[in-house]
Amino acid sequence: MDKDFIARGMQRCSTGKFLLWLFPWVALLIFGVYSAALCLIKGLNQTNMDNRFAFGAWIFLDLTVIALGAGAFFTGFLLYILKMKELKAVINSAVVIGFVCYSGAVVVLAVDVGQPLRAWFTFWYPNVHSMLTEVTFCISCYLMVLLIEYIPIVLKNRKLREIPSMLVFEHELHKLIYVLAAVGTFLSFFHQGSLGGLYGVLRGRPFAFREHLGIWPSTFFLFILSAAAVGPSFILLTTWLVEKISRKKLVPPEALRLLGRVSGMLLSVYVLLKCVDTLIWMNRTSMVRGFVPAQYYAFEPFGEWVLFAELVLFGIVPAAILLVPKLREKTGWLVSAAAMACCGVALNRFVQTIQTMALPTLSFDKFLMYTPSWQEIGAFLMVVAYGVLVYSFSFRYFELFPQERQLRIESAAAKPQHETAVGGR
Amino acid sequence: MxxxxYGFHFTTGPIIFMGIFYTVLVIVATTVIxxxxxxxxxxxxxxTEHIRWHSEFDDLTTPARLCRYALTGEMPGRICPNGFDCRHCDVRAHLVAKLPEAQPAEAVVVVAGMAFPTDRLYHRGHTWVKQEADGTVTVGVDEVAKLILGAPDKIDLPHVGRQLRLNGVAWSVSKGRTTARVLAPLDGKVVAHGGPADNWRLRIRPTDADMSHLLTANEIRPWVTREIQRLHVALAxxxxQTEPGQQHRPDIAANHPDADLDAVCAHMxxxx
Amino acid sequence: MISENKGNKKARYGMSIDVDRCTGCGGCMVACASENNVAPANPGANDRKGLTWIRVFKVDNGQEYPNKRSVFVPMMCQQCGEETPCYLACPQQAVDVDPSTGIVGQMPERCLGCRYCMAACPYHARYFNWWDPVWPAGMEKTMNPDVAPRMRGVVEKCNFCHGRWHAARQKAAASGNRVLDPADYVPACVEACPTGAIRFGDLSDASTEVARNSKTPDSFRMLEKLGTEPKIYYMSKRQWVKEIAEAPKLTPQKEPARG
Structure with a gap:
């Protein structure tokens, strides 16, 4: 019986209902695996990418997913290094989300490269000048760290902790978790940054190229900041979503508000620096290379509205909402602002990837667009389905929200006592 | 690497890069190893038992972790930092020195119709410990435990000679679909155990004579009052649920066979 | 492998392309493909997914008849010499810049197919093998034994006919010379060009025609302001042709984006 694996005092739906929930996601996963298999077996001609659009939907979505998954490292950093104890309520969920995001992104990358079996070459013959080398090293190391951070969550399962060695190992590993949190923070800083650096160093693409600070372009620092800003927002958003779907109270509202506040502060710093960076890029970096910035926005559909949406609509506006305590108190505002912040980062990654590829560099070349093929979309949906499934299993069998039990007891204590007695649900 | x-040059770039990579690997490997x-x-x-208790104690709800002086009202709201092991607690040492223990007024404390004799010490996990003349102690479960489980269907007692550890699992009790683990109130070796006739009591030879972590006569009333509140909430x-002002009838497990009492037992x- | 031409004067191979002489015949493209074993296009390929190490663009001056003028611009790897974008992008050293020749080499055997180099290249001169290379039955006999065909999922590009460079070096070594004879090393496109528009040689040797061409006021390089120091010099006497080397002009797009 799977009831024996569910922690005592946690309310979870019946096995049948759970299987019903899994069904569409498993179907999606099968479709996605089929799409990815087509790309692996028949080759990347199954995609609509081409020699000009060498990066497409996959890279854009990978970057977005990794930015959103930054909640794992940043929450860990806030909890274990800066000792914000309120965030203990969401840390397990954040680790699982981080793990899902990173492992999913790595799977998509493995489909995206032409010769996945040669991936080890990057480790064996690394070109230390390449941003992609930094990305590859840091993401694989950090995925390993996330996997180790996931172990204690799994071992805390009701059945597994009855095995003494599991219980003791969980305890001993958890005592050292701050080391892993610190290493994870270090690695995350670097790979979020080098993902940004990936574009900032492209001197052949003046739309993406940025001024350098030391050996890194400004996008290196902007990507770190934006990922750190949006990570907590995404944790907030997913927690809220899980609360809605499971119809349970999982975390105290203060934890969500704290996430929102941290997100708002970082987001405002990010938007400020991004504005400065954009001005420098428009007036100097791009001009020096002979490219008039207005020209980047002369091609539909990428008008100036993209810049406006990125900086104002999905930047300043959510940052302002998250910084006003009165608005933060209201769940509707809090969640909408978090969602807008997430959209902003997704839009930034989209612009960096897709607009960079779409814009011509040669005067006699054309502005090109591409629409992803169904195989590309399918392969990405595979990762979404995989993520939902891993999270669903984790939510059912592991304690992703340690305060759930206490909140349930508290709400029972607050309830009027004269409700009719109901047998165990 | x-x-x-091929392609490795002893220049600053590769040395710093690979140096950081290997440092990270070494730190992660060292942590796991x-x-x-x-x-x-x-x-x-x-x-194992010590670790189990401390890991589970951290996961208990806040009202379950209140310090004994929070129950009696001397330090309202204080959460126990020591996993209910008062033997080395500085706060307790300080308070004991300041307020010498009053003599128990009554031989039996009655709370909500349940009797708690004061000739014995009580553990927060609803067991009691009674000193015997031969230096051993008798251990049994209290009235709150009986209120919940009534007469159990099955009891897994530790075999004679087993070393029990304070707050480790001493034995488990099953009733219907529910299994409750009863925590050992002290460190000691099992010397004998009874059967159904004497309520499954254990005889234990303590390995540590210090019993200052157990609750004494004057703490029974505030503690049990709190426990009944906790029980009501857990059941709710x-x-x-009961009608306002009503008490649960004894043997709750038998009265509500469909309820998820596993959670209630874990709580209590x-x-x- | 990087050749260690120790004790030799370092060469800096480059090209000059006189676009005023280019007729757009496409002979260079054909010669290149057969020299370098570029397989015939897959039926699913289009102009964006095909493989051609050298591509002849038709560029006009943007005016209507009777003022309309056109030129043909052969574009291949521009062999960037400074901050070579693809070399700096490749995560696993599948791209190298040979210090003895200045040629930007691509090692498809080590390529992962991540296509970051393609994103980095401002000249769109890099091509990805979207399909397995297939030669029609019998045509494999025409393949060049000096050049290894590439597999699906890797990137390739112009390398100034590396196979010919090897052959010329071997010939020089066989006759006891350390320096190869310039007449022995001529890329296929240079050889094939019927109007002699493409010239090839060592830019560091002032006596060569390319070195002289590169210094004429008519010569220009594509997107020179990016600072990548390409080694392909284009030449034209017409001002508007020189201007095509600049960044795209600020003109609203006339035709909708191609999807």
């Missing part, structure tokens, strides 16, 4: 691989070694040592030194959370017997 390695100096003899030291966790493995420490757990092996803990297993060898029989710390699984949908078992301080485990997960």
């Amino acid at each position: 390695l100096p003899w691989n 030291s966790a493995v070694l420490r757990s092996r040592r803990a297993m060898r030194e029989h710390h 959370a699984v949908g078992v 017997f301080l485990h997960r």
Whole structure:
């Protein structure tokens, strides 16, 4: 019986209902695996990418997913290094989300490269000048760290902790978790940054190229900041979503508000620096290379509205909402602002990837667009389905929200006592 | 990756890059290996029960972790930082020195119709400990435990000669679909155990004479009052409720066979 | 492998392309493909997914008849010499810049197919093998034994006919010379060009025609302001042709984006 694996005092739906929930996601996963298999077996001609659009939907979505998954490292950093104890309520969920995001992104990358079996070459013959080398090293190391951070969550399962060695190992590993949190923070800083650096160093693409600070372009620092800003927002958003779907109270509202506040502060710093960076890029970096910035926005559909949406609509506006305590108190505002912040980062990654590829560099070349093929979309949906499934299993069998039990007891204590007695649900 | 691989140059870039990479690998590997070694040592030194208790104690709800002086009102709201082990608690030492213990006024404390004799000491996991003349102690479960489980269907008592560890699992009690683990109130060796006739009591030879972590006569009333509140809330959370002002009838497990009493037992017997 | 031409004067191979002489015949493209074993296009390929190490663009001055003028611009790897974008992008050293020749080499055997180099290249001169290379039955006999065909999922590009460079070096070594004879090393496109528009040689040797061409006021390089120091010099006497080397002009797009 799977009831024996569910922690005592946690309310979870019946096995049948759970299987019903899994069904569409498993179907999606099968479709996605089929799409990815087509790309692996028949080759990347199954995609609509081409020699000009060498990066497409996959890279854009990978970057977005990794930015959103930054909640794992940043929450860990806030909890274990800066000792914000309120965030203990969401840390397990954040680790699982981080793990899902990173492992999913790595799977998509493995489909995206032409010769996945040669991936080890990057480790064996690394070109230390390449941003992609930094990305590859840091993401694989950090995925390993996330996997180790996931172990204690799994071992805390009701059945597994009855095995003494599991219980003791969980305890001993958890005592050292701050080391892993610190290493994870270090690695995350670097790979979020080098993902940004990936574009900032492209001197052949003046739309993406940025001024350098030391050996890194400004996008290196902007990507770190934006990922750190949006990570907590995404944790907030997913927690809220899980609360809605499971119809349970999982975390105290203060934890969500704290996430929102941290997100708002970082987001405002990010938007400020991004504005400065954009001005420098428009007036100097791009001009020096002979490219008039207005020209980047002369091609539909990428008008100036993209810049406006990125900086104002999905930047300043959510940052302002998250910084006003009165608005933060209201769940509707809090969640909408978090969602807008997430959209902003997704839009930034989209612009960096897709607009960079779409814009011509040669005067006699054309502005090109591409629409992803169904195989590309399918392969990405595979990762979404995989993520939902891993999270669903984790939510059912592991304690992703340690305060759930206490909140349930508290709400029972607050309830009027004269409700009719109901047998165990 | 390695100096003899193609394309490796002994220049600043590769040395810093690979240096950081190997440092990260070493730190992560050291962390995992030291966790493995420490757990092996803990297993060898029989710390499992201690670790189980401390890991579970952290996961208990806040009202379940209140300090004994929070119950009696001397330090309102204080959460116990020591996992209910008052033997080395500075706060307790300080308070004991300041307020000498009053003599128990009554031989039996009655709370909500339940009798708690004051000739014995009580453990927060609803067991009691009674000193015997031969230096051993008798251990049994209190009235709150009986209120919940009534006459159990099955009891797994520790075999004679087993070393019990304070707050480790001493025995488990099953009733219907529910299993509750009862925590050991002290360190000691099992010397004998009874059967159904004497309520399954254990005889234990303590290995540590210090029993200052157990509750004494004057603490019974505030503690049990709190426990009954906690029980009501825990039962309400699984949908078992009483009319206002009414008490639950004894043997709740038998009265509500459909309720998820596992959660209630975990809540009241301080485990997960 | 990087050749260690120790004790030799370092060469800096480059090209000059006189676009005023280019007729757009496409002979260079054909010669290149057969020299370098570029397989015939897959039926699913289009102009964006095909493989051609050298591509002849038709560029006009943007005016209507009777003022309309056109030129043909052969574009291949521009062999960037400074901050070579693809070399800095490749995560696993599948791209190298040979210090003895200045040629930007691509090692498809080590390529992962991540296509970051393609994103980095401002000249769109890099091509990805979207399909397995297939030669029609019998045509494999025409393949060049000096050049290894590439597999699906890797990137390739112009390398100034590396196979010919090897052959010329071997010939020089066989006759006891350390320096190869310039007449022995001529890329296929240079050889094939019927109007002699493409010239090839060592830019560091002032006596060569390319070195002289590169210094004429008519010569220009594509997107020179990016600072990548390409080694392909284009030549034209017409001002508007020189201007095509600049960044795209600020003109609203006339035709909708191609999807």
